[in-house]
Amino acid sequence: ELEMPAFIATKVSQYSCQRKTTLDNYNKKFTDAFEVMAENYEFKENEIFCLEFLRAASLLKSLPFSVTRMKDIQGLPCMGDQVRDIIEEIIEEGESSRVKEVLNDERYKAFKQFTSVFGVGVKTSEKWYRMGLRTVEEVKADKTLKLSKMQKAGFLYYEDLVSCVSKAEADAVSLIVKNTVCSFLPDALVTITGGFRRGKNIGHDIDFLITNPGPREDDELLHKVIDLWKKQGLLLYCDIIESTFVKEQLPSRKVDAMDHFQKCFAILKLYQPRVDNSTCNTSKKLGMAEVKDWKAIRVDLVITPFEQYAYALLGWTGSRQFGRDLRRYAAHERKMILDNHALYDRRKRIFLKSGSEEEIFAHLGLDYVQPWERNA
Ligand code: TTP
Ligand code: MN
Ligand code: MN
Ligand code: MN
Known part of the structure; x- marks a missing residue:
């Protein structure tokens, strides 16, 4: 674990594709809290706030030290007001009242259960919630519901599928x-x-x-x-x-x-x-x-x-947040469009071919990030 001053000398990028994020997370108590907030905003289909918390979580995951004072996050990108408030609460109280509120929220708890079923997303959860349903058990017991083939399998193998x-x-x-x-x-x-x-x-x-x-x-x-x-x-x-x-x-x-x-x-x-x-x-x-x-x-x-294999490999290796930032970086910093099939240079109006992930990073002018450093 690095000391804060040694680290601060290097500027941290707002893009996770310019950071290294291994599975060692020195800020789990903050990132877990942000992920709860992000998920709650996802359930409310508030994409902007959801992404704000996901980006903040991802940034703290990449830090080589634990944040213990507000000073530690000074100058870091992705630290908006909502995010700072929660960090401050956690530093001072050991936990965040806003996160606790979400964890106890009836709608959040119901959506959390519903979306844990294979084939059930936010839209279906919304429908079930409006019908007054609150738990997986209640959904299972309701024989009037029309389930998709996917959802039927989701309920049939529920116990196995929720266990990792x-x-x-x-x-x-x-x-x-x-x-x-x-x-x-x-x-x-x-x-x-x-x-x-x-x-x-x-x-x-x-x-x-x-x-x-x-x-x-x-x-x-x-x-x-x-x-x-x-x-x-x-x-x-x-x-x-x-x-x-x-x-x-x-x-x-x-x-x-x-x-x-x-x-x-x-x-x-x-x-x-x-x-x-x-x-x-x-x-x-x-x-x-x-x-x-x-x-x-x-x-x-x-x-x-x-x-297209290299592009597919890069996209399917994730993490989801790492992929989002790669595409955002390509668009905003390089005028290129990246997806799981190809990379297109809008200035030169050509597709850039790649036989390996290394070549894709090189086309984007990025230092290579190893798969195990993509846990953003
Ligand atoms: P997931 O399997 O959803 O996620 P994961 O393997 O990172 O984590 P988990 O342990 O929960 O399974 O998806 C893997 C990656 O593939 C993810 O970064 C996003 C990407 N992906 C696509 O590119 N296209 C798709 O259609 C899907 C479903 C995923
Ligand atoms: Mn998958
Ligand atoms: Mn997976
Ligand atoms: Mn997943």
Whole structure:
């Protein structure tokens, strides 16, 4: 942990893509508080305030020291009045009354529960809240509600899905994905992305990028993989989204736009051989309910053309805030448009090709930031 004065000499950028943010967070009590505030504003669809708190959280995560006095944040970007008020409260009282208020708020608590269900977002939560529903149990019990296929799966596997995915589970699923993909396309490249690529040891899902180096493209690959898992009884849910990519089209300028890759949001059945303890054997002998020997795991599979692979890797590695800042930096500092498919230089009116993440940073005039330093 660095001392404050040694650190202050270097100017901190307002963009997280110009900072290094590892998983060591010296300011967790502040960043947890900001994330609650941001989430509450997200539930209220106040994007401006939501982003203000997310940016502040992200900035404090990148500091190599713990903030203990208001002086410590002097001269730092992303520290607006709302943010400073909460920092001050936490420094003085050990906690923030505004954050406590949110944590006790009926609407926040209900939305927090609803959005923890796979397939349920702010819009659905709003609807359920207006109907007077407050808990996941109440939603489950209400048989008049029309649930989407995704939400039905979300409730069916709720307990498994809210319990986080471990690194060991990610490695096990990774083997399954690689083996299945390579049984159809031996040269395919399968890469774990998302939080696990940033070095996290838990996640809410496991993200994979799949590409085929060389000329051959196989639009059927994803369908073949999914069909095989279905046949093997490993697929609990899947929603395949076909590619909507249009060549020559300029990258999307929207900060949180979905990309156009063929992809699949799935739930896989991961078998977990249990330690052979006597209780299990007894229950089997007695014909009691079998002990569940699997866990439902959320898996995202994304198929990318090889020439877009570096852009897809950068986008899907995240963090979400790191990606937002990369695109904001490209637009505002370089007059370029970046998305998960390409980088477009608006001054030169050309697409900039990249075969690696390093090349994308170089095109943007940024120092390279390692995946484990992107936990913004
Ligand atoms: P997530 O899986 O949502 O997030 P994560 O892996 O960082 O964290 P968690 O442990 O909660 O799973 O998304 C991974 C990254 O992919 C994220 O930075 C945003 C990006 N992403 C896209 O680029 N396009 C998309 O359509 C989605 C869903 C995510
Ligand atoms: Mn993820
Ligand atoms: Mn997530
Ligand atoms: Mn994901």
